[in-house]
Amino acid sequence: MPEAHTRTPRERYRTQVRAEIKEHAWEQIAAAGASALSLNAIAKRMGMSGPALYRYFAGRDELITELIRDAYRSLADTFKEAADAGADLAGLAHALRAWALADPHRYFLVYGTPVPGYHAPEDVSEIASETMAVILDACAALPSDAPAAPFDAHVDAHRQWADGPPPPAPALHRALVFWTRLHGVLSLELAGHFTGMGFDPALLFAAELDDLSEH
Amino acid sequence: MPEAHTRTPRERYRTQVRAEIKEHAWEQIAAAGASALSLNAIAKRMGMSGPALYRYFAGRDELITELIRDAYRSLADTFKEAADAGADLAGLAHALRAWALADPHRYFLVYGTPVPGYHAPEDVSEIASETMAVILDACAALPSDAPAAPFDAHVDAHRQWADGPPPPAPALHRALVFWTRLHGVLSLELAGHFTGMGFDPALLFAAELDDLSEH
DNA sequence: AAGATTGTGCGAGAGGGTATCACCGAGCGC
DNA sequence: GCGCTCGGTGATACCCTCTCGCACAATCTT
Numbered sequence: 254m255p256e257a258h259t260r261t262p263r264e265r266y267r268t269q270v271r272a273e274i275k276e277h278a279w280e281q282i283a284a285a286g287a288s289a290l291s292l293n294a295i296a297k298r299m300g301m302s303g304p305a306l307y308r309y310f311a312g313r314d315e316l317i318t319e320l321i322r323d324a325y326r327s328l329a330d331t332f333k334e335a336a337d338a339g340a341d342l343a344g345l346a347h348a349l350r351a352w353a354l355a356d357p358h359r360y361f362l363v364y365g366t367p368v369p370g371y372h373a374p375e376d377v378s379e380i381a382s383e384t385m386a387v388i389l390d391a392c393a394a395l396p397s398d399a400p401a402a403p404f405d406a407h408v409d410a411h412r413q414w415a416d417g418p419p420p421p422a423p424a425l426h427r428a429l430v431f432w433t434r435l436h437g438v439l440s441l442e443l444a445g446h447f448t449g450m451g452f453d454p455a456l457l458f459a460a461e462l463d464d465l466s467e468h
Numbered sequence: 469m470p471e472a473h474t475r476t477p478r479e480r481y482r483t484q485v486r487a488e489i490k491e492h493a494w495e496q497i498a499a500a501g502a503s504a505l506s507l508n509a510i511a512k513r514m515g516m517s518g519p520a521l522y523r524y525f526a527g528r529d530e531l532i533t534e535l536i537r538d539a540y541r542s543l544a545d546t547f548k549e550a551a552d553a554g555a556d557l558a559g560l561a562h563a564l565r566a567w568a569l570a571d572p573h574r575y576f577l578v579y580g581t582p583v584p585g586y587h588a589p590e591d592v593s594e595i596a597s598e599t600m601a602v603i604l605d606a607c608a609a610l611p612s613d614a615p616a617a618p619f620d621a622h623v624d625a626h627r628q629w630a631d632g633p634p635p636p637a638p639a640l641h642r643a644l645v646f647w648t649r650l651h652g653v654l655s656l657e658l659a660g661h662f663t664g665m666g667f668d669p670a671l672l673f674a675a676e677l678d679d680l681s682e683h
Numbered sequence: 684a685a686g687a688t689t690g691t692g693c694g695a696g697a698g699g700g701t702a703t704c705a706c707c708g709a710g711c712g713c
Numbered sequence: 714g715c716g717c718t719c720g721g722t723g724a725t726a727c728c729c730t731c732t733c734g735c736a737c738a739a740t741c742t743t
Contacts (some may be wrong), residue, residue: 263711263719270720286584288503293700304702305721313701358584365581367659369501369573377666402674404667413666427670430679436653444582449593451628452619457644460619464645464683478690478740508729519731520692528730 271309273299278320282358287317318374324362325380328352332387342391346435346462351453357443364440382415389420390427397423430468434461484493486524488514491537497573520541529663533589539577540595543567547602559648565670572658579655597630603643604635612638645683649676 268311277295292313293303310316328349335348353360405422412419438461441447442454492510495528507528509519510553525531543564550563568575620637627634634640653676 261711267719284584286581288583291700292702293492301720302722303700304704304723307702308720310576361581364656364659364661366501366576368503369499381661401673402678404671407671408667411666411668415664419666425667426675430676431657433652433672433676434649435652437648437650440655441579441648441651444579446579446596449630451626451634451639452623453626456619456622457648460617460641461645461648468679473722476740482690507731517693518729519694519733522731523691 267309274306274316275320275323278316279356279359282320282362283356287320287358287362287436290317292316299387304456314371318377319375321362322377322380324359325377325384327359328363329380329383329387332384336387336391340391342388342395342431343462343466345388345391346431346458346465350439350458353439353443360439360443378415385428385432388431389424392424392427392431393420393423395427397421402414402426431465434465437461482524487520489524489531490535490557491536493531494571494573497535498571502535502577505532518588529586535590536577536588537592537595539574540592540599542574543578544595544598544602547599551602551606555606557603557610557646558677558681560603560606561646561673561680564650565654565673568654568658571643575654575658579651593630600643600647603646604639607639607642607646608635610639610642612636612642617641646680649680652676 274295276288277298281290281294290313292306292310296306310319330354331348332345334367337345338344340348405426408422408425412422414420421427435458438454438458442458447454447457489510492513493505496505496509507521507525511518511521515525525534546563547560548565550559553559555563584639620641623640627637629635635643650673653669653673657673662669662672
């Protein structure tokens with residue numbers, strides 16, 4: 254993290270404390286999950302009183318939203334870095350897997366059980382589409398020898414995109430398949446649904462990736 | 469639900485109240501998610517005092533565990549019914565999708581973000597393996613013209629199964645692919661990650677299923 | 684039928700959580 | 714240097730889980 258060269262010392266202190274709060278929040282999430290995040294506990298660990306944190310975050314929801322935003326941002330940056338380094342789909346897949354394994358709770362903050370009342374702010378879905386754009390670019394770079402499945406025709410018929418021109422149907426299909434298959438393996442692995450089955454999830458991930466490349 | 473032919477009227481009353489509590493719990497989960505489940509709120513809605521519920525469930529954890537158990541049981545029964553009705557893999561897939569869409573929160577109780585401290589009781593993982601067994605049976609019934617991927621060799625080398633003889637590697641591989649791919653589409657759809665992309669998730673699900681059948 | 688027993692619900696209360704409030708004190712901009 | 718804004722605190726209200734002792738009613742036993 255580069256030194257935020259903010260104007261006043263107060264602002265600098267403020268951003269610093271905010272960052273420290275988020276750090277403790279991540280630790281707490283790693284220890285007991287996002288639902289057990291407690292502002293009070295964070296305050297106590299920082300040697301502050303409970304209500305003091307409300308000077309920095311409007312409430313628990315805002316803090317969690319910020320963490321979610323950071324998680325999305327981190328994933329998008331990871332993908333962009335990999336793409337800038339010339340990674341193809343396999344490279345992106347490995348970057349995704351490494352990112353997920355590095356902090357499973359961060360992964361679940363992005364792709365885990367949604368909270369019914371919660372609606373992600375605008376910029377979060379924007380960051381999500383950044384991530385999707387990287388995958389789409391990698392897919393568009395591939396020859397489209399796919400036999401034009403009925404799904405592609407459907408996409409062609411219903412294409413509507415948040416902003417900008419919609420991607421070609423085969424590339425979108427490929428990107429969706431990439432995304433959903435890898436997420437399928439990763440999320441079940443991280444949730445521990447493969448334990449006791451006696452195989453290495455990494456190899457199942459690799460097998461799915463191979464199948465994606467051949468197809 | 470068949471009338472539980474319990475002996476004493478008291479036992480009958482007890483099971484009835486327990487069932488009613490669970491019903492209200494499901495409603496509350498549907499409204500605000502599992503993390504917001506409140507014994508107090510359930511008690512108030514049932515016209516009882518807070519502590520009264522502790523006569524029926526040892527605590528919040530036990531209630532949630534019971535709900536999770538019911539969810540697993542419901543999924544396993546759905547699969548078994550479909551299999552008994554002669555469903556092939558496609559039939560199982562549609563049964564799974566229908567089950568998931570009927571109550572997304574139930575799906576996330578099974579396959580959603582895990583709670584760090586929580587460990588599923590023995591019988592829950594047993595029910596989970598019942599579900600897996602149905603998929604495996606359907607996979608074993610298919611001709612294995614797969615080209616013996618390296619993953620299959622790995623499974624052959626490391627086969628160890630909870631109980632009973634381990635399944636043949638190609639069938640297990642097929643079952644895992646079936647499971648992970650459909651879960652990948654379903655979980656992202658239910659979590660709302662496809663909203664705003666302008667395509668019908670059902671068709672993506674169908675496309676993945678087609679690919680599974682061809683392969 | 685009457686007593687003993689067991690199950691059931693209740694109020695009180697401990698302990699912890701979110702969030703708001705008025706109130707200080709210290710550092711900052713002028 | 715002065716005023717003002719910002720950061721921190723204790724008090725407080727309200728919610729939650731969960732425990733305890735007590736009262737009441739239904740059941741079982743004699």
